[in-house]
Amino acid sequence: MLELKHIEKSFHGKTILNDININIEKGHIVSILGPSGSGKTTLLNMLLGIEPIDKGQLIYEGVDYTNVPMEQRGFNIVFQDYALFPNLNVYKNIVYGLRNYPNISTKEEIEELIDLLGLRDHLKKSIYQLSGGEKQRVALARTLVMKPKLLLLDEPLSALDGVIKESIKEKIKEIVKEFKLTTIIVTHDPEEALTLSDKVLIINNGHIAQYGTSAEIVKEPANDFVKQFILNQLEIKRNNILNLFTNVE
Ligand SMILES: Nc1ncnc2c1ncn2[C@@H]1O[C@H](COP(=O)(O)OP(=O)(O)OP(=O)(O)O)[C@@H](O)[C@H]1O
Ligand SMILES: [Mg+2]
Incomplete structure (x- = not known):
């Protein structure tokens, strides 16, 4: 279980989030x-x-995070603007996070994800050759292969x-x-x-x-x-x- 306890956040004295519980x-x-x-x-x-919590607590499976x-x-995120690596092709973007953790996803799981997300024909393309929807799917694949806890x-x-x-x-x-x-x-x-x-x-x-x-x-x-x-x-x-x-x- 993930518990957000009375979380608060302000920017420059203006409260953005209050008592998120x-x-x-x-x-x-x-x-x-x-x-x-x-x-x-x-x-x-x-x-x-990437953004500090001003007040309140974040608890994940009983541990204070x-x-x-x-x-x-x-934890892992797919950002609103994708944040893909423009110098790497589609396949290298997808497996980038696994370079230090090669055992998180098997080769079969990676291949399955590529097919599920319809990226098979795009693997060798550069990021700038992709449509917005294709970029979004690469960003999803790249995050999903990491099987994040959150x-x-x-x-x-x-x-x-x-x-x-x-x-x-x-x-x-x-x-x-x-x-x-x-x-x-x-x-x-x-x-x-x-x-x-x-x-x-x-x-x-x-x-x-x-x-x-x-x-x-x-x-x-x-x-x-x-x-x-x-x-x-x-x-x-x-x-x-x-x-x-x-x-x-
Ligand atoms: N780093 C920052 N410094 C100052 N103000 C910020 C910062 N990040 C966000 N804000 C402000 O906090 C408010 C909430 O921003 P946020 O990006 O979380 O909104 P959002 O709900 O995701 O909006 P959208 O639906 O447009 O993506 C906005 O008024 C924004 O200008
Ligand atoms: Mg937003």
Whole structure:
């Protein structure tokens, strides 16, 4: 279990996150939803260990990780901007993290992941020859081969289109469940959050607006913000689709 206990974070005297207090079961997928600038990436960065936690505690399986350096946490992230190595080809990017830990994934597991993520035809390409969605899949593969104790994903599906998004979503779920990886996914898309995760964390103005299962959030939104946020986001999505048709005419 991962326990976030009353975590707080400020930048230049301005509170970004306040009293973030949740538990995440081992092997569960938790999605974080919230408006732009609400502190989602900052929270992932604190869990990863690249951003110090101002107040509160991070407990992983009973051990206090609050001040454990990043390299010793064994957590891993797919960044919002992928952060791939431009000087290495696709395959070398995928296996880069294994150079010091060659036993984490077997050759068969690496090959399986390459096929699952549809990267077989791209292995020899340079990063600059890839589309946004392909880069996103390389970033996912590179992180998944490391089987992190805690898998952090910052908008991992944003550059993917409908059909491939659905299939990658299913694959993430499959891999995460197979390896029992505790996973936290930041997303803007409530549909993605509600269909992918065991629990959803909604943050607003630095506070937890609601933390619950998809069913709880849909059936019993804790407050007007949650209700409006979910409805608005779905409405934006619906309008985007309708606009597509208007533009075609
Ligand atoms: N290193 C930093 N120094 C100062 N302010 C920062 C720093 N990192 C983030 N912030 C501020 O903290 C707030 C939260 O940023 P964060 O990137 O966590 O938001 P987010 O929820 O991930 O937004 P988005 O959905 O747009 O990715 C923003 O107002 C941002 O400007
Ligand atoms: Mg962000």
